[in-house]
Amino acid sequence: MLVDNAVNGDSRVQKIARSAAEAGWTVTLLGRSPDKEEHTWQLGQAEVRLLPVSNTLSTRPHQLRRNWLRAPLGYPPNGAAALRSQQVKAWRADLRVRRIELDMQASAGKPVGVRRQMLRAESFAVRAVGRWVRFRRGQSHRARDARQRLDGPWDRLYTRFWQSATGDRSWRRLEPALWDWELSFGKVVDRLKPDLIHAHDFRMIGVGARAVLRARSAGRTVKLVWDAHEFLPGIRPRRDDERWMPAHCAHEREYAPYADAVLTVSSGLAEWLQERHGLAKLPDVVLNAPGKLDSFVDLDESTPNLRTLCGIDDVTPLLVYSGAAAEQRGMATMVEALPHLGDAHAAFVVNSPSGRYVQGLVARAEELGVADRMHVLPYVAHHQVVSFLSAATLGVIPIHHWPNHEIALITKFFEYSHARLPMVVSDVKTMAAMVRETGQGEVFTAEDVTDFIRAVRAVLADPERYRAVYDRPGLLEGWTWEAQAQVLEQVYSRLLPDRPAPPRAADPDVETTSLSIGMAR
Incomplete structure (x- = not known):
């Protein structure tokens, strides 16, 4: 397994690893270490290894040179x-003591x-030198900050040149940091000698x-299985980097043809991928549906209580947002609305x-x-999410409204559903259509x-009316991880x-087939 994160917090990665291991495969999950050390632990019957990944190739050549034009x-x-700067500070410190x-x-x-x-003359000199050093250092900082951005005319010209000259191989010039993943993971994968590699998303497809x-x-x-979690061109682009999106798209196009099977998270995305990459x-x-409440829970483990962490009773209205924190996730809308929602509280997990x-x-x-009615909480373990949110x-x-948001029923949709929560969702296409069809919430x-x-x-006026939708036979059964496995x-x-067929883990005497599943994001 190959993942470009530290595994914790990525529920899809964890569920696939555990499910594959429980099905009898020998699973090794390689993730990215948060530091320079390798870390190892067990995830169910799967082995997790976090490897250090160097960022050396993320340094651009121009960052190692003096910028004579911007800061001569x-x-x-x-x-x-x-x-x-330190020399000037030391000089001043010495002058104070001598004085x-x-x-x-x-x-x-x-x-x-x-x-x-003589000391006064030297004090005058250190002031003059200090101003000169500050001036030169300021020029250096401005030049450095300007070249951190890759969105100028030169960057656009550079990108177009390499796209025209090398086509899909242009990512090697535009985003050489993608090689850092190969240099850290490649030799480990080779030693594992897997029968199958399951590469998730656009960074790991190349490694796989x-x-x-x-x-x-x-x-x-x-x-090779490629699991595309998102439609890459539909990701919100980085505002200060004209090279990032063309480079990653080229990287994905170069290696997508090597996939023997492609998986993805929604039927809409499946259609887009087939058209974009000419898939047969x-x-x-x-x-990315949640497992049944007891699927991955350890018997000696208790789930934290959301209301206790917020310091509120069982009857106070509580709105919850669970997921990544980013501007495009719309969390600001909840904060702006809070003064107009009576005594309701909002929890951000x-x-x-x-x-x-x-x-x-x-x-x-x-x-x-309304700060006393806003609560910010960290993630809980993926198998605790449903009971925590309930x-x-x-x-x-x-x-x-972003392309990837329009086409999928995202993870928190399924988590809220299994927690039997009424929902308030924005009018992104697929999710709004589902909520209107089932009646499990309101669309804004x-x-x-x-x-x-x-x-x-509207929901707070009669939450049980929306909650009753989950009693419909068969509605939640298809939205379980067990069905996806x-x-x-x-x-x-x-x-x-x-x-x-890989034997079940209950049969320890039968040799299992090795499986490496590469995962990202």
Whole structure:
């Protein structure tokens, strides 16, 4: 398994790893270490190994050179600026001590006139040198900050040149940092000698495809599954980097043809992928649905209580948002609406409670006078999410209109459903259509605070009416991970028809077939 994160917090990665291992495969999940050390633990019957990944190739050549045009007087990017600043500080510190010594000697009646004049001259010199160093260092910082951005005319010209000259191989020039994943993971995958590599998303498809090519050149049969979690061109682009999106799209196009099977998260995305990459077969859909409440729970483990963490009773209305924290997720709409929702509280269960965006929302809540009704909480374990969220009154999905948001029933939709929460969702295409069809919540116009308030008030007026939808026979059964795991097993069996079906973990005497599943995001 290959994943470009630290595994924790990625429920899809964890569920696939555990399900594959429980089905009898030998599973090793390789993730990215948060530091320079390798970490290992067990995820059910799967082994997790987090490997250090160097960021060396993310450094651009121009970041190592002096920028003569933008900062002709700036210091070279070799540490000279920091060195000179420290030297000036040390000089000033020395002058302060020497001045004190002179004052003490003068108090003792010793002659210090000449030395005091020299000290004054030296103080003048350190002030002048300090201003010069600050000026040069300021030029260096401005030049560095400007070249951190890759969105100028030169960057656009650079991108177009390499796209025209090398086509889909252009990512090697535009985003060489993609090689850092290969250099950290490639040799480990080769040593594992997997029968099947399951590569998730756009970063890992290259690592997986190259590992398959090396294995086949050595005479081993290896199959590659590519699991596309998102439509890459539909991701919100980085505002300050003209190269990122073209590079990653080229990387994906180069290696997508090597996939023996493609999986994705929704039927809409499956159609887009088939058209974009000319796939002969429509990708199989594996929803990121939650498992049954007791599927992955350890017997000695208790789930935290959402309302207790928020410090509220069982009757206070509680809106919950669970998921990644980002501007396009629409969390600001909830904060702006809170002053107009009576005594209702809002809980944000997010991946980065102390992040800049979340702290900005906290500051805004303070300005609006509702900070005491806004609660920021960290993620819980993926198998605890449903029971954790079930204490809320309603679940909120206020995402903005972006291509990837339009085509999928996202993870929190299924989590809210299994928690039997009424929902308030924005009018993104697929999810709004489902909520209107089932009646499990209300739809509001994305980024419209007034319409959001209307929708929330409608649900709070009669939450049981919306909650009753979940009693409909068969509605939740198809939205379980157990049903999705069957699709995974069918794909693996289709790719390896000549191999015996992997035995269940309960039969320890039968040798299992090795499976490496590459995962990202």
